[in-house]
Amino acid sequence: METSAMTDDQIVAEIAGLIRKCVPDAQAAAINIDSNLVDDIGIDSLGAYELIMEAEDLFGVEITDSEVESIKTVADLIAIVRKPNA
Amino acid sequence: MPESSSAPVAVTGLGCICPLGNTPESAYSAYARGETGIHLLTQPWAESLRSRLGGLVSLDVVSELGDYMLSRLDRYSQLALLASRQAWQASGLSASGLALDRLAVVMATGIGGVNTMLDQHHRLISGAKRLHPLGIAMAMPNAATAQISMEIGACGGAHAPVSACAGGAEAIAWGLMLLEARKVDAVLVGGAESVIHALAIRGFSEMRALSSRLDDPASACRPFAADREGFVLSEGAGAIVLERLEDARARHADVQALLLGAGMTSDAHHLATPHPEGMHAARAITLALQDAGLVPQDVDFVSAHATGTRIGDLAEARAIETVFGAYSDHLWVTAPKGGLGHLLGGAGAVESILTIKALQAGVVPASVNAIPIDPEIRLNIPTSSEPHLAHRSERYAIKNTFGFGGHNVSLVWASV
Numbered sequence: 001m002e003t004s005a006m007t008d009d010q011i012v013a014e015i016a017g018l019i020r021k022c023v024p025d026a027q028a029a030a031i032n033i034d035s036n037l038v039d040d041i042g043i044d045s046l047g048a049y050e051l052i053m054e055a056e057d058l059f060g061v062e063i064t065d066s067e068v069e070s071i072k073t074v075a076d077l078i079a080i081v082r083k084p085n086a
Numbered sequence: 087m088p089e090s091s092s093a094p095v096a097v098t099g100l101g102c103i104c105p106l107g108n109t110p111e112s113a114y115s116a117y118a119r120g121e122t123g124i125h126l127l128t129q130p131w132a133e134s135l136r137s138r139l140g141g142l143v144s145l146d147v148v149s150e151l152g153d154y155m156l157s158r159l160d161r162y163s164q165l166a167l168l169a170s171r172q173a174w175q176a177s178g179l180s181a182s183g184l185a186l187d188r189l190a191v192v193m194a195t196g197i198g199g200v201n202t203m204l205d206q207h208h209r210l211i212s213g214a215k216r217l218h219p220l221g222i223a224m225a226m227p228n229a230a231t232a233q234i235s236m237e238i239g240a241c242g243g244a245h246a247p248v249s250a251c252a253g254g255a256e257a258i259a260w261g262l263m264l265l266e267a268r269k270v271d272a273v274l275v276g277g278a279e280s281v282i283h284a285l286a287i288r289g290f291s292e293m294r295a296l297s298s299r300l301d302d303p304a305s306a307c308r309p310f311a312a313d314r315e316g317f318v319l320s321e322g323a324g325a326i327v328l329e330r331l332e333d334a335r336a337r338h339a340d341v342q343a344l345l346l347g348a349g350m351t352s353d354a355h356h357l358a359t360p361h362p363e364g365m366h367a368a369r370a371i372t373l374a375l376q377d378a379g380l381v382p383q384d385v386d387f388v389s390a391h392a393t394g395t396r397i398g399d400l401a402e403a404r405a406i407e408t409v410f411g412a413y414s415d416h417l418w419v420t421a422p423k424g425g426l427g428h429l430l431g432g433a434g435a436v437e438s439i440l441t442i443k444a445l446q447a448g449v450v451p452a453s454v455n456a457i458p459i460d461p462e463i464r465l466n467i468p469t470s471s472e473p474h475l476a477h478r479s480e481r482y483a484i485k486n487t488f489g490f491g492g493h494n495v496s497l498v499w500a501s502v
Contacts, residue, residue, distance in 0.1 A: 021157035028154070046219045050157070053216040062215055 001059050003082050008033060011078050018054040022047040035074045055081055095265050096334035096502075097326055097343040098179070101172030101276070102439045103165050104322030105141035106426055109172065113436070114443035118471060120452050122304040122425040124318045131284050137296035139306050140282040141320025141427030158220050159233060160199030165323035165432075166230035166278035167237060173325035174238050179272055182337050188271040190242040191235045192260045193325070194253030196431030196489070197281050198227030204285060230278055234325075242270040248431075250489030251391070253277050254324060255434025255497055259348035261328045271333060277435035278323035287319060293358060295395055307428075308455040309392035309421035310399055310463050317393035320427030324435030343442040344500040346380070346482070349373025353492025360398055360488060364405030370494035371409045371484060378498035382410045384482050385417060385498075386475050387450045389441040391486040392421035393428050394455075402486060403463040418472060419465040424454030434487040438497060441483050445501040448476035 003011060016031040019041060027042040037043045043051065052063050052071075059081040071077050100110040105123025107113035116123070123141040132138045147164050148156060159167065170193070174180065179189075206221040223229060228246035235244035243264075247256040254277025261275035290296050297316040299306040308314040334341050349370040353361045360367065375382060388406060392399045403419075410417050422437050429436055444451055450472040457469055475481050481501040488494050 017153075020153040022154070024154050025152055049216070049219040053218060056216060057214075 003059055008078060011081065012074060014058060015055065015074055015077060018051055018058065019043070021054060022050045031074065033075050033078065036072055037074070093266065094331040095262055095328050095345040096331040096339070096341040097345060097442060098329055098334050098339040098341060099173035099175070099177030099327030100342060100439050100442065101169035101176070101325035102436055103143055103145060103169045104324070104426060104429065104436045105143060105320050108143070108145050110439050110443060114440055117422060117425065117440050118444070118447065118449060118451050120425060120454050120471070122454070123320060124303050124306055124425070124427050126300060126303050127282070135284065135287050135291070137287055137291045137298045137316070138300055139297060139303050139318045141318060142282060143322050158224060160202040160224045160229060161280040161321070162195055162199060162201070162278045163224070163230040163233055165280055165321065166193055166276065166325070167233055169276060169278070169323035169325040170234045170237065170274055173274060173276070173327050177327035178339060179327065180238070184272055186239045187241045189238065189240040190264055190270045190273040191231045191238070191240045191244040192247065192257040192273060192275045193231035193234055194247045194249070194257040194277040194431045195227050195230060196248070196250045196253050196279050197286070199225035199229055200281050200286065201283065204283060234274060238274065240274065249493035249495070250491055251428065251430050251433055252487045252489030252493035252495045253431035253434065254436070255438065255485060255487035255495040256350065256493065258326065258345065258434065258438060258497055259350055259495055262345055262348050265328060265330050272327065272329045274325060274327050275435070276323060276325035277429070277432040279430040279432040280321040281430065282319055282321050290319065297394060305455050307394045307424050309390065309394045309424050310403070310453060310456045310459055310465070310467050312458045312460040314394045314396060314399065314460070316395050317423060317428040320429050322429050322432050322436055324432060324439045326435065326438065341502050343445060344502060345497065346500050347374045347377030347498040349377060349496045351494045353494065355492050358490045360401040360492065362397070362401055364401040364408065366492070367402060367405035367486070367488055367494045368408040370496040371405065371486065374484065374496040374498050380482060380498060383413050385484055386478065386481050387418035387420060388484045388486060389437055390419050390421040391488045393423055398488070399460070400462060402488065403465055406465060414465060417466055418450040418468050420450055420453040420468055421456065422451070424456065434485065434495065438485045438499065441485050441499050445475070445481045445483055445499060448478070448481065449473050450475060
């Protein structure tokens with residue numbers, strides 16, 4: 001999926017779909033660009049790596065392990081899937 | 087009630103998802119009408135297969151399970167979980183005050199999460215940077231039993247016997263033993279399988295175990311017929327809640343049937359072919375009858391394992407003749423796989439549920455596609471549904487299952 005022509009809201013909607021695969025529905029209920037993946041959404045460590053795998057597949061990007069460590073919020077993930085070398 | 091060595095066990099919940107229907111009632115209703123769940127596989131991956139046949143479950147699992155559960159369960163576990171929900175809800179046990187450390191799960195599978203294993207292998211060889219972090223956990227043969235234990239809160243043990251096509255019945259036998267030994271007070275048992283994939287079909291096909299009668303899929307699987315040539319793979323799951331009868335009666339549960347006995351033996355003979363005379367298969371039936379406190383003449387019908395292979399059906403027929411002798415003439419022997427197909431590790435559970443419903447209805451369902459009957463098989467095989475049980479107050483049926491590796495499991499079910 002090419003992110004350059006997408007708005008942040010459109011990417012949030014796509015990421016929300018991925019998050020619903022990685023955390024139980026109740027926890028995934030309210031997802032926005034500022035949501036903290038652990039504190040607000042309750043993702044666990046295996047769920048986080050599942051989300052990264054899903055995001056790489058969907059957006060056609062490679063996310064390094066050091067980038068994974070830096071992702072705290074949905075906005076952080078959007079910045080990485082938008083990165084120029086994607 | 088016959089004299090048995092142990093307390094009788096009650097069936098208080100049934101759940102079934104299979105090519106004949108997605109509830110015990112709808113599956114039995116299709117079974118009793120002699121319908122088929124077997125069709126030509128039209129997916130592109132199946133185009134080049136010699137045995138392009140299968141019995142698929144028609145169910146919207148996405149809406150049933152939601153994205154989260156769907157993403158972390160192999161399809162075999164999805165079907166197992168959905169069947170278990172039906173059985174658990176029907177049992178009414180969640181509101182009974184049952185201590186959860188006295189509740190166990192025994193859910194079998196023949197092969198396990200092979201869809202997940204194949205998906206992950208495909209990612210691996212395609213150069214994907216990441217594999218699914220739960221890929222191994224999803225592929226495990228104990229994934230379904232573990233997920234079901236989480237669903238119903240069972241802390242009294244979660245087990246996954248692996249004995250190929252005998253697994254579903256072996257899970258039921260384990261449940262019986264756990265209850266008889268008073269290790270638990272209730273147990274959800276069953277079996278599940280979903281391997282309708284080129285790898286499994288090619289694998290069984292190389293063994294010459296599958297039917298390749300593509301021109302008429304409904305007649306492809308022909309247990310006991312002279313012109314049988316193999317089985318057809320199906321997918322699905324069966325789940326049964328068992329409790330000791332005294333406990334079920336005490337809580338005024340809806341007792342649907344009784345599990346009176348189980349017999350388990352092993353051939354010690356070959357990895358894939360049964361003992362030609364069915365010697366230990368016969369002993370499994372005899373042990374099940376002894377466990378139930380019954381004699382062969384008490385049995386109304388046998389729900390045969392009979393998959394439609396030349397060797398297997400003959401070995402089972404010989405085993406039945408060995409146990410029942412002259413009474414074989416009066417005993418109905420019916421094979422459900424003609425319309426259902428072969429659910430491998432799910433077969434013993436789903437076919438037990440069909441047997442229980444037949445006992446309730448007082449009917450011996452037809453053995454689909456058995457005509458012309460193999461002249462070497464001298465059994466009393468119903469080619470149309472026989473309502474002869476209706477006048478009997480006590481009805482008994484044997485469910486046979488046999489698995490690659492020489493696993494023989496027979497169960498004795500009774501009406502209430």
